[in-house]
Amino acid sequence: MSDKNDKFKTQETILDHLPEHEKSRVEANEHSTTGHEWDGIKEFDKPIPRWWMWTYILSIVFAIGYMIAYPAIPLVNDYTKGLLNWSSRDAVEQQISEAKLAQSVYIDALNITALDDVAGNEELMIFAVEGGKSAYAVNCVQCHGSGAIGSKGYPNLNDDEWLWGGTLEEIYTTISHGIRFDEDEDSRYSEMPAFLTDEMLAKDEIAQVAHFVRSFTGLEHNAADAALGAVIFEDNCAGCHGDTGAGDKDQGAPNLADAVWLYGADQQTLVNTISTGRKGVMPAWAHRLDDTVLKQLTLFVHSRGGGL
Amino acid sequence: MTSPLPSDKVKYMANLIDNTKSKSTDTAPHPIAPDAKAVNGPLNRELFEAKKKLYPKRVAGNFRNFKWVSMLLLLGFYYIGPWIRWDRGPTSPNQAILVDFEHGRFYFFFIEIWPQELYYIAGLLIMSAFALFLVTASVGRAWCGYACPQTVWVDLFIAVEHFIEGGRNARIRLDRAPWSVRKLFLRLVKHSIWLLIALLTGGAWIFYFMDAPTLFSQLIHFEAATVAYGTIIFFVLTTYTFGGHLREQVCTYMCPWPRIQAVMMDVDSLVVTYHEQRGEPRMSVKKRQKAIAAGEAYGDCVDCNMCVVVCPMGIDIRDGIQLECITCGLCIDACNDVSDKLKQPRGLISYDTINNENIRQQNPTATHAQGIRWPWHNYRNYVYLGLFLLVGFIMVYSLNTRDRFAINALHDRNPLYVQLADGSIRNSFEIKLLNMQGKSRQFVIYTQGLENSSLTTSNSKPGETRLIVSIDPDRVKAFRAFVNVPKANLPNSRQTDFKIIAEEINGDETAVYEAKFHTPQKVK
Numbered sequence: 001m002s003d004k005n006d007k008f009k010t011q012e013t014i015l016d017h018l019p020e021h022e023k024s025r026v027e028a029n030e031h032s033t034t035g036h037e038w039d040g041i042k043e044f045d046k047p048i049p050r051w052w053m054w055t056y057i058l059s060i061v062f063a064i065g066y067m068i069a070y071p072a073i074p075l076v077n078d079y080t081k082g083l084l085n086w087s088s089r090d091a092v093e094q095q096i097s098e099a100k101l102a103q104s105v106y107i108d109a110l111n112i113t114a115l116d117d118v119a120g121n122e123e124l125m126i127f128a129v130e131g132g133k134s135a136y137a138v139n140c141v142q143c144h145g146s147g148a149i150g151s152k153g154y155p156n157l158n159d160d161e162w163l164w165g166g167t168l169e170e171i172y173t174t175i176s177h178g179i180r181f182d183e184d185e186d187s188r189y190s191e192m193p194a195f196l197t198d199e200m201l202a203k204d205e206i207a208q209v210a211h212f213v214r215s216f217t218g219l220e221h222n223a224a225d226a227a228l229g230a231v232i233f234e235d236n237c238a239g240c241h242g243d244t245g246a247g248d249k250d251q252g253a254p255n256l257a258d259a260v261w262l263y264g265a266d267q268q269t270l271v272n273t274i275s276t277g278r279k280g281v282m283p284a285w286a287h288r289l290d291d292t293v294l295k296q297l298t299l300f301v302h303s304r305g306g307g308l
Numbered sequence: 309m310t311s312p313l314p315s316d317k318v319k320y321m322a323n324l325i326d327n328t329k330s331k332s333t334d335t336a337p338h339p340i341a342p343d344a345k346a347v348n349g350p351l352n353r354e355l356f357e358a359k360k361k362l363y364p365k366r367v368a369g370n371f372r373n374f375k376w377v378s379m380l381l382l383l384g385f386y387y388i389g390p391w392i393r394w395d396r397g398p399t400s401p402n403q404a405i406l407v408d409f410e411h412g413r414f415y416f417f418f419i420e421i422w423p424q425e426l427y428y429i430a431g432l433l434i435m436s437a438f439a440l441f442l443v444t445a446s447v448g449r450a451w452c453g454y455a456c457p458q459t460v461w462v463d464l465f466i467a468v469e470h471f472i473e474g475g476r477n478a479r480i481r482l483d484r485a486p487w488s489v490r491k492l493f494l495r496l497v498k499h500s501i502w503l504l505i506a507l508l509t510g511g512a513w514i515f516y517f518m519d520a521p522t523l524f525s526q527l528i529h530f531e532a533a534t535v536a537y538g539t540i541i542f543f544v545l546t547t548y549t550f551g552g553h554l555r556e557q558v559c560t561y562m563c564p565w566p567r568i569q570a571v572m573m574d575v576d577s578l579v580v581t582y583h584e585q586r587g588e589p590r591m592s593v594k595k596r597q598k599a600i601a602a603g604e605a606y607g608d609c610v611d612c613n614m615c616v617v618v619c620p621m622g623i624d625i626r627d628g629i630q631l632e633c634i635t636c637g638l639c640i641d642a643c644n645d646v647s648d649k650l651k652q653p654r655g656l657i658s659y660d661t662i663n664n665e666n667i668r669q670q671n672p673t674a675t676h677a678q679g680i681r682w683p684w685h686n687y688r689n690y691v692y693l694g695l696f697l698l699v700g701f702i703m704v705y706s707l708n709t710r711d712r713f714a715i716n717a718l719h720d721r722n723p724l725y726v727q728l729a730d731g732s733i734r735n736s737f738e739i740k741l742l743n744m745q746g747k748s749r750q751f752v753i754y755t756q757g758l759e760n761s762s763l764t765t766s767n768s769k770p771g772e773t774r775l776i777v778s779i780d781p782d783r784v785k786a787f788r789a790f791v792n793v794p795k796a797n798l799p800n801s802r803q804t805d806f807k808i809i810a811e812e813i814n815g816d817e818t819a820v821y822e823a824k825f826h827t828p829q830k831v832k
């Protein structure tokens with residue numbers, strides 16, 4: 001037991017476990033110490049190895065060589081260029097051109113593949129959608145939003161309602177030539193007339209049509225007004241929107257009988273829409289982006305879930 | 309020399325100043341004082357000490373043999389390891405041990421580990437740690453003495469040196485001799501072999517990271533990646549410098565391990581011990597004969613210094629336990645050899661514990677009853693052993709029962725949901741399927757827990773409600789999928805738990821992902 005208690009002596013040091021002659025050597029301090037002492041442990045004051053010093057000197061030599069070979073010292077308007085003439089900008093340019101070269105395989109393949117066939121090539125599809133995602137982030141988010149959910153007047157690209165059609169070919173045409181974009185002669189036009197401003201309908205008639213339009217999807221409406229509105233609708237609206245309000249993709253007439261509304265379906269918004277018309281504009285991108293990017297954008301937008 | 313205690317330190321500093329003063333003013337030497345200085349006194353000692361070259365003598369014995377065997381096994385495995393083939397089918401590499409960074413796989417014979425299973429490596433490290441604790445606490449620095457790469461390569465380099473330049477005395481003579489054709493030739497051969505070993509060492513290392521035969525062919529045709537050559541050059545330089553030149557300095561000055569190990573050892577750990585009570589007073593054989601004749605006390609140590617000249621760390625084990633000692637046991641071999649010649653019992657130097665040694669100081673014939681005990685007396689060793697086995701068992705068990713297929717579904721956050729023309733609500737998911745087997749597999753994926761729901765992609769045909777997906781062997785497949793719920797079946801809460809289930813066709817593996825379906829607060 002006494003042996004065990006000895007273990008917990010407060011001032012026990014390694015000295016207690018050393019053989020006698022070793023203990024005396026340390027106690028006699030054959031080596032001088034730094035004079036520091038922690039819990040009985042002293043620190044020898046010994047020379048450090050010479051190779052350490054050489055390593056230190058070699059690092060300095062290396063640093064000098066590095067400063068001569070590489071850009072190092074900032075000057076007032078410039079900096080020392082170094083003998084190797086290396087620059088981080090050149091290195092990045094080099095990396096970009098290498099990346100472009102690596103991409104060219106896919107770009108060439110995408111250029112010769114029809115839109116409908118891309119999905120058959122899994123690798124090419126991933127490249128196209130990822131490229132489209134980047135192009136979307138630069139060119140499209142301003143209006144359609146980063147999640148492609150749009151906002152009032154800017155279509156949500158995740159749903160399955162498409163004013164001008166949601167097939168790959170139709171999306172490609174819309175992106176390339178835009179909608180109501182004057183500078184592109186292939187841009188598609190449709191014009192919702194301003195029934196009040198152009199004095200085609202009276203205020204109360206417009207309210208009645210709005211009630212009728214709300215009745216398509218069972219939204220809250222006045223049945224009597226809606227019945228009157230039905231007649232007006234048939235005379236003025238059915239030409240584009242169809243008798244059942246199903247719309248017509250060929251002329252960009254929205255479907256009024258579904259759950260998706262570009263500007264909103266409340267009575268006041270509908271009255272405003274009918275009164276002053278709507279003329280949202282989508283720019284044509286064929287002049288700004290090359291065909292590969294247009295294809296990538298098409299495939300990306302289609303993959304968001306809205307495509308048909 | 310006196311010890312410079314804190315107060316002495318001040319005097320010491322003052323001395324420094326005084327000394328420089330006296331040097332400049334001291335024109336006439338003191339008439340009596342001899343012109344001598346304490347070479348190793350604090351004032352004259354070198355600030356940077358040059359490495360003192362060691363010439364370890366070759367010794368024969370059990371520990372030397374053990375070191376030969378351990379070197380043969382360890383180096384043999386290291387150099388041959390990457391060349392062992394292991395058939396894993398046509399789609400996976402056929403190298404038995406391969407760390408494939410390019411494709412994110414680690415192969416070890418029949419085990420294949422994917423990046424998300426890296427905890428197996430962590431488990432291995434934990435096992436290694438416990439093994440090291442166990443070994444250090446019981447048999448001391450056995451790792452340093454027999455298995456550490458530094459020790460093994462230094463041993464190999466010294467063996468080469470011995471083979472080319474001869475034994476200890478021959479090497480000392482050669483070092484002192486002036487340059488000659490013979491010396492130049494021997495040095496050239498020695499350094500060339502060292503560099504060749506270093507080259508093989510670096511070469512073997514990179515083979516663990518790429519298919520060895522392919523990489524070898526690339527290397528010799530100068531077609532391999534720059535990083536491969538860079539790694540080889542790095543290893544050539546470090547192996548040559550550490551093994552040929554720095555040697556014991558690496559252990560003493562660079563390696564943190566001796567310090568850490570010191571903490572894990574206690575009075576019951578085995579260390580190489582000189583049995584002082586048996587050896588002292590040491591004296592030469594001649595003096596011993598005189599002592600016997602005069603009836604004086606004598607020890608078993610004949611002061612032949614064999615233990616000193618064989619030591620690869622350049623210490624005298626008779627000074628007791630020292631930081632430099634890697635417990636390689638070569639001094640035990642040397643001492644036993646001499647003891648045999650003197651026909652006295654072996655074991656003047658042996659593996660023993662500090663506790664036992666202290667007890668023998670009082671009572672040289674002490675036995676178990678008097679407190680002599682061995683490492684297995686120490687209960688923490690059993691804790692280490694138990695933990696080592698426990699972690700090992702858990703690893704083996706989980707390796708045998710782990711899934712070789714997994715599904716992950718990342719919910720689209722922008723938007724959380726979208727309303728379609730018919731009023732139904734859709735949530736989008738980025739689904740990842742991991743096929744961790746070496747064969748192509750097909751899965752049917754569907755949802756569970758949402759009434760009338762369907763799982764589709766942008767390529768699904770109208771009316772389809774589930775997906776059929778095939779995955780290439782050993783690959784991950786990622787795609788975007790939509791979960792649709794008709795307006796009439798929409799749940800009341802904004803978030804509904806449901807499951808995405810992937811079931812193997814013509815197989816038995818199923819993976820389930822628990823997801824949430826989001827709906828707007830009020831569906832119009």
